[in-house]
Amino acid sequence: MFKFSRLLVTFLLFIGTLFPYQVRAEDHVTLPPPKEIAGFQLTETPGTWQMGAIPPNVDLSKPPVVFVQGRSRHAQDWWSNTEYHGINDMYELAYNAGYRTVFVHLHDSAGKGTANPYDNGQLIAKSLKEISQHFGQKVNIVAHSKGGVDAQAALVHYNAYPYVGKIVALGAPNYGSHLADMAYSWYASWLTKLVGEQDDGAYSLQTGEMEKFRKQTDHHPNVMKNEYYTTAGTSWGPSGTALWLAGFALSSYGENDGLVNISSTYLPYGNHLFTIPADHDSIRKGSVSFKLMEPVLRNATPTISPKMAFFHQTKQAPAAPIADQSLAGGSLLANQPVEKSISVDAKAASVQVMTKSPDVKVTLQSPSGKMYDKNSSNYVLAKGDELFGDVTDQSFQLKDAEMGNWKVRIQSPSKDAYFLVTTYKDSQGLALELPGQTVTEESPLKVKLDEQKDYNPESIRVDVKLMDSEGKEVKQQPSKIGLPSRKKRELDTLDEYTVPLPTQVKSGLYNVTVQVTGKKKSGTPFERTLVKSVYIGK
Structure with a gap:
C-alpha cells in the first residue's frame, strides 16, 4: 500500500509538471x-x-x-x-x-x-x-x-x-x-x-x-x-x-x-x-x-x-548611534601621493584604505615616526564586499596605539579614488540626532558629546556636507561652525550642540556627513565623522 501511494504521488506530480495551471512549461x-x-x-x-x-x-x-x-x-x-x-x-x-x-x-x-x-x-x-x-x-x-x-x-x-x-x-x-549611508557619503562617493x-x-x-x-x-x-x-x-x-x-x-x-x-x-x-x-x-x-x-x-x-x-515585536532600530569613526576620501592622480593626517585618541583602532586598484601603495606613520606598510604584522589585505563592490581594502589593526596625529600616505600608479576609514575601539564617541523624515524646513541637527568634561569646548569645530539624491552637494549648509561652551544642566550626561540644516531644500533623500574636530583637555586632538541619510519631505 505504501509503495502504491508513493507511485500515485509521483504520477500526480509528474502530470502537474506537464500541465501547470496558467504557466507555460517553457x-x-x-x-x-x-x-x-x-x-x-x-x-x-x-x-x-x-x-x-x-x-x-x-x-x-x-x-x-x-x-x-x-x-x-x-x-x-x-x-x-x-x-x-x-x-x-x-x-x-x-x-x-x-x-x-x-x-x-x-x-x-x-x-x-x-x-x-x-x-x-x-x-x-x-x-x-x-x-x-x-x-x-x-x-x-x-x-x-x-x-x-x-x-x-x-x-x-x-x-x-x-x-x-x-x-x-x-x-x-x-x-x-x-x-549604505557610508557608501553615499561625501567621502566615499569618489570611490563607489x-x-x-x-x-x-x-x-x-x-x-x-x-x-x-x-x-x-x-x-x-x-x-x-x-x-x-x-x-x-x-x-x-x-x-x-x-x-x-x-x-x-x-x-x-x-x-x-x-x-x-x-x-x-x-x-x-x-x-x-x-x-x-x-x-x-x-x-x-x-x-x-x-x-x-x-x-x-x-x-x-x-x-x-x-x-x-503588530505588538509582538517591540525592538526598533536605534535613533542616535554613537560614532566612533573618522572618514576621508577623494580622487587619486597617477603617481601623485596623497597624505592625510588622522587623529588617534584611543588605544585600539583600525585604519582602512579602500581603492579600486590593488596596486595602490599605502603606508602609515605613527606620531613618533614608526612606519607601517604591507610587510607589517598588523597589515590586512581584503577584497571587496556587497556594498562597496570590487574594491581593494588595505588596513592596519592598531593595538596599544600612540596618541596623536598619524599620517596615511596613499600613492596609485594610475587614476583611482580612495576611501579612508579610521574606527576607534572603546573610545568616547559622538552621537548624532537627526529626524529621519520631516515635513518642516527647520530641522536642527544635534551633535552630542559623550563625557563632555574631557573635551575642550572652545576647540570644537563642525563641518557639515549635505548631498542630494543625485550626489550633488547642497551649497547652503553651514561650514566650520565653532560650538561655544555652555553650562551643563543637572543630571545631563551628554552636552548637546545644535546645527541648523539648510532651508528651502527640495523633498528627497539627503546624505548628511558631519565632521567634528577638536582637542581634549589633555591637548590630544580628536576627530569623528557622523554619517546619516535622511528623507526630507512629506
Whole structure:
C-alpha cells in the first residue's frame, strides 16, 4: 500500500509538471536533485523561476518553499559556493526534508546593476502568482538579506499576499544599512561611483530611504495579511576578510553580522525567530539556519492573531548611534601621493584604505615616526564586499596605539579614488540626532558629546556636507561652525550642540556627513565623522 501511494504521488506530480495551471512549461526548468546539480548550467532571465527536483519523500502537507536571494546575488547561491563558508546546502536540506522548492530570478540576475525593492518586488509578485497557481496552494518564502525587503514589497505593494503564508527573512536590512549611508557619503562617493556601486539597489538600502519604505509599508492594509519571521547574526566572518572589516566598522552602531546590524532586522509586527553567531554570508547556509526555521515552514497558516502580531515585536532600530569613526576620501592622480593626517585618541583602532586598484601603495606613520606598510604584522589585505563592490581594502589593526596625529600616505600608479576609514575601539564617541523624515524646513541637527568634561569646548569645530539624491552637494549648509561652551544642566550626561540644516531644500533623500574636530583637555586632538541619510519631505 505504501509503495502504491508513493507511485500515485509521483504520477500526480509528474502530470502537474506537464500541465501547470496558467504557466507555460517553457517558462521554467526543473533543477536536478542536489547531489547531481554540480555543473548544471542555469539560464537566468529576470522574472522567471526554476522548480527544484521533487524529492522521493515529498510531503504534500508542507507548502512549497520559494527562495529569494539578496542584492547582487543569484538563484544558484542557494546551492553553490558561499563567499567564505563553502557550499550552501540549503537546497539539499530542504529537498531531504521533503519540501518542494522554487528559485526566482530578479533584475539583479541580468548583471546590469541591482534593483530597488519595488522593481524586484513587482517581478517576485508575478512569479509568486504563477508558482501558487502551479501548485494549487499557498507557498512560504525564505529570503536572504535585501531579498527579504524585496519579497515584502511584492506582498504588500503588488498584492501578492494571497499566494503566500509566511516569510522568513535571514539577516534582512529592514531599516537599511549604515554601510549604505557610508557608501553615499561625501567621502566615499569618489570611490563607489568609480567602481559602479551606486545603483538603485544600493541607494535603496540607505537608512533614510528605508525609513521612507517603512512608512509606506508598515501601516499598509496588506502588511497584516502574512506572517513575518526575522532573524539576525552576530559574527563578522573570518578575521581579516572584507566582511570582518565591515563588521568592525558597523560595531559603532551595535551588534551586526558584518553587513546588517541586529537592530535593523526587526519588524514591529514580526516574530523574531533567532539571533545566532552567524555572519551575513553563513546565515543563508542550510546547515546554519534550516533546522531553526523548518518548524515554521511546515504550514502556511498564521500562528499568531494579526491583531496581536503588530505588538509582538517591540525592538526598533536605534535613533542616535554613537560614532566612533573618522572618514576621508577623494580622487587619486597617477603617481601623485596623497597624505592625510588622522587623529588617534584611543588605544585600539583600525585604519582602512579602500581603492579600486590593488596596486595602490599605502603606508602609515605613527606620531613618533614608526612606519607601517604591507610587510607589517598588523597589515590586512581584503577584497571587496556587497556594498562597496570590487574594491581593494588595505588596513592596519592598531593595538596599544600612540596618541596623536598619524599620517596615511596613499600613492596609485594610475587614476583611482580612495576611501579612508579610521574606527576607534572603546573610545568616547559622538552621537548624532537627526529626524529621519520631516515635513518642516527647520530641522536642527544635534551633535552630542559623550563625557563632555574631557573635551575642550572652545576647540570644537563642525563641518557639515549635505548631498542630494543625485550626489550633488547642497551649497547652503553651514561650514566650520565653532560650538561655544555652555553650562551643563543637572543630571545631563551628554552636552548637546545644535546645527541648523539648510532651508528651502527640495523633498528627497539627503546624505548628511558631519565632521567634528577638536582637542581634549589633555591637548590630544580628536576627530569623528557622523554619517546619516535622511528623507526630507512629506
